[in-house]
Amino acid sequence: MEQLVDAAECRRLTPVEAADLRRGVKALRDCLAAAGAQLRRAAGKAERERDEHARQLLTAGQPALDVACRRCEAGAGAWCRPVAGAVMPRTLHVARLVDAGVLS
Secondary structure, rough: OOHHHHHHHHOOHHHHHHHHHHHHHHHHHHHHHHHHHHHHHHHHHHHHHHHHHHHHEEEEOOHHHHOOOOOOOOOOOOOOOOOOOOOOOOOOOHHHHHOOOOOO
């Protein structure tokens, strides 16, 4: 395909060369589309695994609610609060999990 692109810079391509170049570009486009779909699937899988890991930490790490959070200053037994913005954290803050011994 590179040779055809180089040839197109210097002269007109023959109909056969143009068809070969068109097939090569189409194959490249299809390959890139497949790679994009594969990347989206991998990213989705990674997000699902991250969320599952967070759920496991919360389920197995309920002792983390027994200590106060030094990050957001939520008291023992209270869920962590947002530090910046208004979005509630999906998991307990890492500092709290470390203090409770759930994470090392």
